[in-house]
Amino acid sequence: MVEWLIEPLAYSFFQRGLAGGILAAIACGVLSGFIVWRGMAFIGDALSHSILPGIVLAYALGVNLLIGAVLASMVAVAGIGMITRKNGLKEDSAIGVIFTGLFALGILMLSKISTYQDLTHILFGNILGISSSDLLIIGGIVLLVVLSVFLFYKELLVTSFDPVHAETIGLSPSLIQYGLLIVIALTTVVSIQSIGVVLILALLVTPAASASMLVKELPWIIALGTLFAVLSSISGFYVSYYMDVASGPAIVIILTTIFLICFTWNHLVRK
Amino acid sequence: MYFSNIRCYGKDCDHPAVADSPALQVDNLSFKYPGMDRPAVDDVTVAIKPGEKVALVGPNGAGKSTFMKLIVGLEKIQSGSISVYGHMAHSCKHRVAMVPQRSSVDWSFPVTVRQVVTMGRYVHLGWFNRLRPIDHEAVEKALLAMEITNLADRQVGDLSGGQQQRVMLARTLAHDADLLLMDEPLNHVDIATQELIFHVIESICTKGKSVLISSHDLGLLTIHFNRALFLDHKLKADGPIKEVLTAENIASAYGFRFHKTKELGPWLNG
Numbered sequence: 001m002v003e004w005l006i007e008p009l010a011y012s013f014f015q016r017g018l019a020g021g022i023l024a025a026i027a028c029g030v031l032s033g034f035i036v037w038r039g040m041a042f043i044g045d046a047l048s049h050s051i052l053p054g055i056v057l058a059y060a061l062g063v064n065l066l067i068g069a070v071l072a073s074m075v076a077v078a079g080i081g082m083i084t085r086k087n088g089l090k091e092d093s094a095i096g097v098i099f100t101g102l103f104a105l106g107i108l109m110l111s112k113i114s115t116y117q118d119l120t121h122i123l124f125g126n127i128l129g130i131s132s133s134d135l136l137i138i139g140g141i142v143l144l145v146v147l148s149v150f151l152f153y154k155e156l157l158v159t160s161f162d163p164v165h166a167e168t169i170g171l172s173p174s175l176i177q178y179g180l181l182i183v184i185a186l187t188t189v190v191s192i193q194s195i196g197v198v199l200i201l202a203l204l205v206t207p208a209a210s211a212s213m214l215v216k217e218l219p220w221i222i223a224l225g226t227l228f229a230v231l232s233s234i235s236g237f238y239v240s241y242y243m244d245v246a247s248g249p250a251i252v253i254i255l256t257t258i259f260l261i262c263f264t265w266n267h268l269v270r271k
Numbered sequence: 272m273y274f275s276n277i278r279c280y281g282k283d284c285d286h287p288a289v290a291d292s293p294a295l296q297v298d299n300l301s302f303k304y305p306g307m308d309r310p311a312v313d314d315v316t317v318a319i320k321p322g323e324k325v326a327l328v329g330p331n332g333a334g335k336s337t338f339m340k341l342i343v344g345l346e347k348i349q350s351g352s353i354s355v356y357g358h359m360a361h362s363c364k365h366r367v368a369m370v371p372q373r374s375s376v377d378w379s380f381p382v383t384v385r386q387v388v389t390m391g392r393y394v395h396l397g398w399f400n401r402l403r404p405i406d407h408e409a410v411e412k413a414l415l416a417m418e419i420t421n422l423a424d425r426q427v428g429d430l431s432g433g434q435q436q437r438v439m440l441a442r443t444l445a446h447d448a449d450l451l452l453m454d455e456p457l458n459h460v461d462i463a464t465q466e467l468i469f470h471v472i473e474s475i476c477t478k479g480k481s482v483l484i485s486s487h488d489l490g491l492l493t494i495h496f497n498r499a500l501f502l503d504h505k506l507k508a509d510g511p512i513k514e515v516l517t518a519e520n521i522a523s524a525y526g527f528r529f530h531k532t533k534e535l536g537p538w539l540n541g
Contacts, residue, residue: 037379037380037381038380151399152398154390154393154396155393155398157382157386157390158390158393160377160380161376161377161380161382161387161390161427162371162375162376162377162387162390164345164369164371164375164376165369165371165376165390165442167344167345168343168344168345168364168367168368168369169280169364169393169394169446170280170344170364170394171280171393212381216381216426217381217383218381218382221381
């Protein structure tokens with residue numbers, strides 16, 4: 001059993017992949033409490049899909065993929081914000097328009113300039129793909145994400161619970177909302193390699209959704225959710241290594257199993 | 272989503288009240304929502320003295336909530352002026368607080384009663400600052416005043432309507448503002464909570480703070496308030512509550528005739 005766990009760690013690509021996966025899981029877990037309880041699942045999903053053209057463009061230009069992804073996510077956030085504000089359209093419609101447009105653009109670009117293999121890696125995750133310089137960027141972004149949630153916790157709390165009160169004390173709920181969107185976008189970007197564009201939503205939603213079945217206080221939801229995210233990522237990587245499947249679906253299946261266990265537990269205890 | 276023009280979050284703008292200034296001075300205030308034919312608030316002029324408690328009555332959609340939003344800075348002033356304790360409205364977020372209608376809040380969000388009451392202190396903290404001992408004291412005092420200390424660690428979503436209203440009022444007490452605006456605080460609230468709300472209003476007004484409260488419960492207001500404003504877009508009446516709440520005033524503003532004016536008359540006119 002121990003050998004079974006240690007064997008893949010002998011390879012530096014697995015070490016880097018695992019480290020990147022754990023870091024991304026921490027960022028996702030920390031944010032998922034707010035994503036679940038502010039009802040931001042849809043926009044989280046949209047953002048993660050919208051970064052595809054940025055990644056492809058960066059790939060074509062030969063620059064670091066993460067840089068392209070960050071830029072594309074900022075375009076998506078700004079676009080959604082502009083359409084919502086100027087035209088009085090409901091936010092979910094604006095999100096739907098921007099997200100599908102950018103995702104389609106990304107797939108078109110991808111099919112023109114790269115191979116099918118690259119496509120599946122970006123869409124479903126590839127633990128072999130993380131380089132040392134990637135790891136450095138991922139580490140930096142995760143630190144930024146965790147630090148922002150910690151430093152702006154009370155502002156996040158008041159704008160989530162009562163945006164009108166936030167406004168009356170001079171704190172702009174939309175400022176906090178945009179800040180949170182940028183942080184979610186960054187988190188999405190660092191999770192691409194471990195879980196892939198299509199399934200990132202699972203890491204942004206399922207950890208806190210599962211934790212909410214067991215505990216009621218937000219700090220505990222965040223802590224337990226982060227633990228679930230990290231555990232699923234680690235075990236997902238081993239499944240991916242031994243069964244030769246993409247890491248993304250492996251992680252999501254484990255996350256979903258955890259959710260079903262928590263859900264059943266909650267159901268049995270509450271009855 | 273609301274946008275106000277002046278951002279002030281934190282302690283930089285805690286202006287003390289100007290001596291001998293009215294708690295609230297509103298002059299020729301008008302406000303029209305985009306796309307509407309008539310103004311929601313139409314040329315309203317009114318003053319409230321420190322220590323005064325005033326009832327704001329009027330039909331649904333008569334601009335009562337808009338009037339409060341304008342005072343607290345949730346809507347931009349289009350014409351006219353508002354000053355609170357001698358300062359231009361919205362320049363200081365510390366002097367004025369609003370108890371919003373309970374429906375404006377996401378009650379399912381996982382926060383405890385104490386955390387919500389603590390949000391009343393945020394205006395004194397601002398970015399990056401953590402709670403000080405004085406903030407904790409203010410929170411415990413507010414919990415005690417609203418008799419919800421025993422509920423402090425409960426999730427707000429698990430409370431009854433009356434208990435939730437107590438939490439909102441406790442948060443406003445923790446804010447420690449001098450002018451309190453309460454938008455329909457009596458809706459769907461049990462009698463014990465109603466009485467507690469009136470008791471708290473009474474006690475903060477004796478400390479020189481002022482309260483403006485809107486409600487449809489005209490009977491309760493007549494018992495507890497001396498002065499009323501009758502708002503139907505325009506300020507239709509302002510004076511002693513028993514003169515403002517006449518059967519004629521109510522019937523004309525609400526657009527109906529009283530079924531039994533004769534029997535109601537003595538009750539309404541005391």
